[in-house]
Amino acid sequence: MISITTDPIDVAAALKSIESEQAGAIDLFLGVVRDNTQERSVNRLEYEAYDRMAINEMEKIADQAHQRWPILRYTIIHRKGTLQIGEIAVLIGVATAHRADAFEACRYIIDTIKKTVPIWKKEVFMDGEEWVNAHP
Amino acid sequence: MISITTDPIDVAAALKSIESEQAGAIDLFLGVVRDNTQERSVNRLEYEAYDRMAINEMEKIADQAHQRWPILRYTIIHRKGTLQIGEIAVLIGVATAHRADAFEACRYIIDTIKKTVPIWKKEVFMDGEEWVNAHP
Amino acid sequence: MASSVSVLLFGITRDLTGQSKVVVPLSEHTRVIDLLSRLHQDYPALAGIKSLLVAVNGEYAEQDQLIGYNDEIALIPPVSGG
Amino acid sequence: MASSVSVLLFGITRDLTGQSKVVVPLSEHTRVIDLLSRLHQDYPALAGIKSLLVAVNGEYAEQDQLIGYNDEIALIPPVSGG
Numbered sequence: 390m391i392s393i394t395t396d397p398i399d400v401a402a403a404l405k406s407i408e409s410e411q412a413g414a415i416d417l418f419l420g421v422v423r424d425n426t427q428e429r430s431v432n433r434l435e436y437e438a439y440d441r442m443a444i445n446e447m448e449k450i451a452d453q454a455h456q457r458w459p460i461l462r463y464t465i466i467h468r469k470g471t472l473q474i475g476e477i478a479v480l481i482g483v484a485t486a487h488r489a490d491a492f493e494a495c496r497y498i499i500d501t502i503k504k505t506v507p508i509w510k511k512e513v514f515m516d517g518e519e520w521v522n523a524h525p
Numbered sequence: 526m527i528s529i530t531t532d533p534i535d536v537a538a539a540l541k542s543i544e545s546e547q548a549g550a551i552d553l554f555l556g557v558v559r560d561n562t563q564e565r566s567v568n569r570l571e572y573e574a575y576d577r578m579a580i581n582e583m584e585k586i587a588d589q590a591h592q593r594w595p596i597l598r599y600t601i602i603h604r605k606g607t608l609q610i611g612e613i614a615v616l617i618g619v620a621t622a623h624r625a626d627a628f629e630a631c632r633y634i635i636d637t638i639k640k641t642v643p644i645w646k647k648e649v650f651m652d653g654e655e656w657v658n659a660h661p
Numbered sequence: 662m663a664s665s666v667s668v669l670l671f672g673i674t675r676d677l678t679g680q681s682k683v684v685v686p687l688s689e690h691t692r693v694i695d696l697l698s699r700l701h702q703d704y705p706a707l708a709g710i711k712s713l714l715v716a717v718n719g720e721y722a723e724q725d726q727l728i729g730y731n732d733e734i735a736l737i738p739p740v741s742g743g
Numbered sequence: 744m745a746s747s748v749s750v751l752l753f754g755i756t757r758d759l760t761g762q763s764k765v766v767v768p769l770s771e772h773t774r775v776i777d778l779l780s781r782l783h784q785d786y787p788a789l790a791g792i793k794s795l796l797v798a799v800n801g802e803y804a805e806q807d808q809l810i811g812y813n814d815e816i817a818l819i820p821p822v823s824g825g
Binding site: 401402404410411412413414415416417418419420421422423424425474475484486488491492494495496499 | 528536537542544545547549550551552553554555556557558559560561610611620622624627628631632635
């Protein structure tokens with residue numbers, strides 16, 4: 390299940406959504422808003438998504454992960470809008486029979502999301518703001 | 526924080542316990558009781574621990590992980606007693622600034638727990654039971 | 662017959678142009694690269710972006726892909742999700 | 744002067760011996776390997792275990808480690824946590 394939401398991400402609900410009697414391992418990755426970047430103090434982040442295409446790209450990533458690892462259930466939830474320090478920006482959950490697959494698939498999914506999915510993050514500092522990765 | 530408990534593991538509380546304003550990444554690994562092993566149907570698992578030594582060994586593992594990765598906060602919770610299908614047997618949570626460290630440290634911790642920590646698991650089947658790894 | 666297509670703008674492209682959608686003239690032979698070229702003419706500030714891809718109907722498009730009147734076009738500046 | 748030490752048993756070792764603690768006679772020169780040897784004599788069923796380590800005071804012990812009267816001793820069959 391893949392979603393983009395403006396609501397806070399509910400970890401317990403996400404975990405529940407990937408329960409499986411065949412699962413021996415679940416890896417949950419949370420991307421969280423931290424209070425600094427390159428030694429600059431961050432106030433908040435603003436996420437924006439091209440929703441239709443972002444969902445489409447995340448579905449491709451999930452398909453690729455399913456081809457490479459025996460995934461029982463998975464979830465990808467990305468938040469958008471304004472996020473404060475400590476809030477969860479993205480949650481990836483993967484349930485598999487064995488743990489190596491859960492770790493590897495989860496990491497593949499988040500690594501690839503960061504490369505291809507049209508979602509953009511603006512860091513808002515005390516004295517300015519900046520779209521991440523946008524400048525040469 | 527390291528603990529061994531007979532109570533069900535509370536994922537939300539575990540997550541809360543490793544929150545940090547410097548954390549950009551949290552990896553949570555859950556080891557779950559699955560309904561089969563080597564194609565044999567499992568009824569339940571029974572975990573037993575040599576508590577004092579198990580805590581001691583888990584502390585060593587956490588120390589090693591701290592030496593190898595810049596861990597902000599972590600938690601290791603292992604359950605013991607009788608566990609039903611779908612219940613969480615172990616939870617590892619690692620918060621770091623960057624995601625590669627969270628994944629690697631989390632995986633190192635669970636992999637090493639399975640090698641050195643004196644906790645034992647008995648698989649109870651319809652028609653018998655067996656201590657895992659115990660037989661030649 | 663003259664026509665045009667709308668281009669969706671996100672993130673830094675929206676900030677630099679001050680618009681979330683711009684309209685670009687379209688011929689039967691307009692390719693992705695032509696559209697990008699035209700946008701750079703109209704909005705020189707776009708040159709300040711590290712890289713700029715184009716999506717057609719929600720898929721990353723090649724430079725030589727033809728653009729149709731009904732396509733949904735979007736500029737994709739460097740992504741930074743997660 | 745004769746003395747003895749208790750050995751804690753867990754998992755399969757407890758099941759095979761039917762006890763969670765057994766008492767083994769101890770001299771001043773008893774080493775881990777001597778203790779293991781004695782336990783294997785007293786409980787031949789222990790031979791059915793893939794490997795058997797000994798912990799002294801909550802730490803894995805070497806075979807030649809001397810055992811003291813006040814040490815907490817435990818047999819550690821193959822672990823299977825997680």
